[in-house]
Amino acid sequence: MACLAISLVAEVQKQQGIVRTLEKAKRPSVGIDGVTVNILEYPNALVTKKGGKFSFSIPGKKQGDSYKVSRVQKKGYTLVDKHLQGRQYSYSASVPLEIVMVSDKHLASDKKLIEDKAFARAKRIYETRIADLERQLAEKAISDSIYYAERERLNDDYDKYIELIGEMAERYAMTDYKGLSEINRQILECIENAELERADSLINSKGDFDQRERELREQQELNQATAEFLAKSQRDAEFKLNDLAEDYYNKYTIHKGKYQNDSAAYYLMRRSALDTTNVEWIYDAGLFVEDFMADYDSAMDYYLRGLRLAQEQFGNHSKWAAKFHHSIGSVCAIKADYDEALDNMQKALDISELVLGTEHSDVATFYNNIGLIYYYKGVYDKALEYMQKDLDISERILGTDHLDVATTYHNIGMVYYSNSDYDKALDYYQKALVFFERDVDYDYPYVAGSFNDIGRVYNDKGDYEKALEYYQKSLSISERLLGTEHPYVSMAYNNIGSVYESKGDSEKALEYYQKSLGISERLLGSEHPDVATSYNNIGFIYYDRADYEKALEFYQKSLSIYERVNGTNHSDVAMSYNNIGAVYSRKGDYDKALEYYQKALDIRERVLGTQHPDTQTTKEKIDEVKELMSQP
Numbered sequence: 001m002a003c004l005a006i007s008l009v010a011e012v013q014k015q016q017g018i019v020r021t022l023e024k025a026k027r028p029s030v031g032i033d034g035v036t037v038n039i040l041e042y043p044n045a046l047v048t049k050k051g052g053k054f055s056f057s058i059p060g061k062k063q064g065d066s067y068k069v070s071r072v073q074k075k076g077y078t079l080v081d082k083h084l085q086g087r088q089y090s091y092s093a094s095v096p097l098e099i100v101m102v103s104d105k106h107l108a109s110d111k112k113l114i115e116d117k118a119f120a121r122a123k124r125i126y127e128t129r130i131a132d133l134e135r136q137l138a139e140k141a142i143s144d145s146i147y148y149a150e151r152e153r154l155n156d157d158y159d160k161y162i163e164l165i166g167e168m169a170e171r172y173a174m175t176d177y178k179g180l181s182e183i184n185r186q187i188l189e190c191i192e193n194a195e196l197e198r199a200d201s202l203i204n205s206k207g208d209f210d211q212r213e214r215e216l217r218e219q220q221e222l223n224q225a226t227a228e229f230l231a232k233s234q235r236d237a238e239f240k241l242n243d244l245a246e247d248y249y250n251k252y253t254i255h256k257g258k259y260q261n262d263s264a265a266y267y268l269m270r271r272s273a274l275d276t277t278n279v280e281w282i283y284d285a286g287l288f289v290e291d292f293m294a295d296y297d298s299a300m301d302y303y304l305r306g307l308r309l310a311q312e313q314f315g316n317h318s319k320w321a322a323k324f325h326h327s328i329g330s331v332c333a334i335k336a337d338y339d340e341a342l343d344n345m346q347k348a349l350d351i352s353e354l355v356l357g358t359e360h361s362d363v364a365t366f367y368n369n370i371g372l373i374y375y376y377k378g379v380y381d382k383a384l385e386y387m388q389k390d391l392d393i394s395e396r397i398l399g400t401d402h403l404d405v406a407t408t409y410h411n412i413g414m415v416y417y418s419n420s421d422y423d424k425a426l427d428y429y430q431k432a433l434v435f436f437e438r439d440v441d442y443d444y445p446y447v448a449g450s451f452n453d454i455g456r457v458y459n460d461k462g463d464y465e466k467a468l469e470y471y472q473k474s475l476s477i478s479e480r481l482l483g484t485e486h487p488y489v490s491m492a493y494n495n496i497g498s499v500y501e502s503k504g505d506s507e508k509a510l511e512y513y514q515k516s517l518g519i520s521e522r523l524l525g526s527e528h529p530d531v532a533t534s535y536n537n538i539g540f541i542y543y544d545r546a547d548y549e550k551a552l553e554f555y556q557k558s559l560s561i562y563e564r565v566n567g568t569n570h571s572d573v574a575m576s577y578n579n580i581g582a583v584y585s586r587k588g589d590y591d592k593a594l595e596y597y598q599k600a601l602d603i604r605e606r607v608l609g610t611q612h613p614d615t616q617t618t619k620e621k622i623d624e625v626k627e628l629m630s631q632p
Helices: 104-138 144-173 182-192 196-204 209-225 230-257 261-274 279-291 296-314 319-334 338-356 361-377 380-398 403-418 422-439 444-461 464-482 487-502 506-524 529-544 548-566 571-587 590-607 613-630
Strands: 015-021 036-039 053-056 066-073 077-079 088-090 097-103
Touching: 066 097, 077 104, 097 104, 104 144, 104 182, 104 230, 144 182, 144 230, 144 506, 182 196, 182 230, 196 230, 209 230, 209 261, 230 261, 230 279, 261 279, 279 296, 279 319, 296 319, 319 338, 319 361, 338 361, 361 380, 361 403, 380 403, 403 422, 403 444, 422 444, 444 464, 444 487, 464 487, 487 506, 487 529, 506 529, 529 548, 529 571, 548 571, 571 590, 571 613, 590 613
Parallel strands: 015 097
Antiparallel strands: 015 053, 036 066, 066 088, 077 097
């Protein structure tokens, strides 16, 4: 009897997947068709069908084996999880791969709504706090010094928070509501609507943070101790970890919106301590203590630890390695360690070009920041080279009507100004101003700064009326939005004084210099470089009036501050030596004049080089004094 041969064919393991939109409170998630998905080792590009579905199988792969997504793309959409590409996943017959994207239109509209509400609330709280400070001062409940210190702190926090709002708005605009508990959805809705008190109350209703953290640690220890129900236990622990971390981040957002920096930092640090291997949490904590707490040593500790972890987890050439190199470079630049800053910034740039390609906003940012470091070093040709690269990329990928492009215009203007190319400087400053002026209520620091810098150009070109016009515009904006006691106001007074000085009106110049000095001393204390600048300018007025004793008095005050703050090997110290030498020369005390000019020359040759115009000027002054000394 013949037997029927049956061929048994092993079923191919298929991985199912779906690409969907993120869910919001009043906008349900839907599948997205026409999305290109590339899987590493899979030869063909996948295109999602109706409902956003796709599937694939790689020969030789079976249940539990790993695979990676190399690219997800559709025009007009942004991938929500930026770290999805390159992450390792496991084949599963029951768990589909879920990819979330957001339409650029929805992202822009959600982000703007969150920004507008956050900005309105921030401004309202700021104005309330200022009014309360003024009431306490009027009632003599606080001293003048406390009032000015608190006002300066509040102004600084307000400026920084306004700059942070865009980044925070984008984060919440890209938060997916799908799968969240009802209370977590309510918390996010409150934060997006700037209802911070209600959000805070809802978070607190979830229980004591210390107790929640203890329960999480106990569950994590249990996971390590027993294999029974291990998978479920691990999932529960992971859910609790992420839920607690999100509450810590929301607490940070709430306290930041109330200008409570210490509390905001506390919650970010607790979040980073929950999982000391999470590079994103470490990065966020480092960034906050750098930008808002000015604790550069702590920031550097976070960044160095984050870099090490990023290299261990993702390799030396990852986006996270680039971010940490960039942040380390930023702290080094603040500390004026420019060589170390350049080294880290260049590493960040090299990695980003390799990972992201040359046409990416991060690459443009790194070019800009390298250019700024060269600018601080006084290497203007290199500064321009890198800033121009930034501009070329930014204009191509962002268009000419974007804040980042306008900022680069302004930075290029700064370089041309410092290189005494005033026409070029004016051209770029004006290009930036066209953009900044459209958002005067939102980005007023940019507007006031642009007016100020344009005024400087006109002053140096000898067009004093134009210079006064722009300086007065800068002063008007700063006083209206920041009050009369603010560093921007002090700067505007100082610059208006310099115009009157150039016009030969020493009375007016002295009046504005003294106004600037008064604000700087009250806000910043007597040992601040801005105070030294005012002393120096007042000294020049007395020098110009031939009141040499008064001139020496103010020049010496300026020198003392510059030496204490900057050390003895700094261009500001050289300037003070040079000015003191000029006074002694006018007095006919040529030995003293030569002594101070020589000190100025020694520093300028070391810091600026032998061919710098300031170095050459000091050499000429020394020659003049020697010639006077040789005369009978």
